[in-house]
Amino acid sequence: MRQQGLLLAALLLVAGCAASPDPDSLSFDPMEEPNREAHDFNLRIDTQAFGPVSRAYGNAVPQEVRRGISNVHENWLGPEQIVQYGLQGRPGDAAKTTARFLINSTVGIAGIFDVAAKMGIPYDKTNFDEVFYRWGLPEGGYWEVPYGGPGTQRDWTGWAFDEMLDPTYYVLPVAAATGLLVVGGFNIVNNRYELDTTFDTLNYRSEDGYEAQRLAYLQNMRARLEGGTDALELEDIYADQ
């Protein structure tokens, strides 16, 4: 399953690189038609199941517990992120993540408490999508996946690598690895809950929800990978007034 997914993703990545007109512009959307179908499907799932479940979870589980569960999830991404920082040529960040993992796995009790953040080493997200970005791989087209949500061809390829190459699942006993998968699921539900207002505004309160989510996703992803919004790339609203 995993290998097939990777092969598919790699093929689509290559296909994405072959597509032409200005892939950096926000209007580049070569897969718009299937994407819109996937979007309608995802919204039905969200309306009927994912949204209500996440709100029920957020309302029932106290914030400290939800935070603890997210902390466990983030902590166990540590080993893979150490490798990913290595692949990006960022030994400093790899060392920081190592320190975080050691502190939070012990003093933080298997990652429940983010002690390292209080000591001045905050969580810094990285994934294979960032590895590919740093290696100069193009973003490819925007790709909304049924059940998966928004992404690009590069992001979903990165996701396949994230899933397959996570050392945690190969090292831990089956029961612990399964537990972490469940924790990962809760974390996804919690993210949906914490982003409820944004998600609602984009998808349910927009004239064109697909486009609203696509633009938000692409801009957010680019800002994250590029380390924030560049002041020199701001648009001048007085230019044609």
Next chain:
Amino acid sequence: MPTNDRAAGLSRRRLLGGIAALALVAAFGAVPRPARAASTDAASAFVTGLTKELLALVTSGKGDAQVYAGFERILASYADMPAVAASVLGPPWRGASPAQKAAFVAAFQHYLSRRYGRQFRDYRSAKFQVTGARDGGKAGILVATKVLRPGQDAIAVDWQVSDRSGQMKVVNLIIEGVSMLATERAQVGAMLDAQKGSLDRLTAQLAATS
């Protein structure tokens, strides 16, 4: 010596003129300085004031309607709404009559206050922290703030500020890298298409946003 007298008279007149100008500035607060860029310090102070007002509003414990109305007032006083509305509407702006423009600006401001007011309502137990300001040249200054909420990830909210209108005003809001201008341009464009290009019907739709 007549020349010196004249010189003294001239400088006295200049002095009086200067005093009058100062009095005018004191009375009206702002001098139009369209050509000069605002300093990053001034822009940071401006955003600090704005976020304080915003936070006071969302932590006030008022109901939705009052918070949205308050947010609309903040938008009207801190943002250059006519310029933002014109930029979001794009080409149809140029063909609009002054009355249509005024109605569109008011309707768009209402729409924006609901759309972003909903977002800012979530920041009830939050703190704003100005983390830096960078000069973007003619486009303005980008003032970076962080919204800190207990137990949740911080949110990066950047304010693009410009004094090109003669007064320091917000011209764009960038939340976690997502530009309000880019997002709303697409939405307003989609609405205009759905209204078959009618600016008046678009204005009515925006004004009816709940």
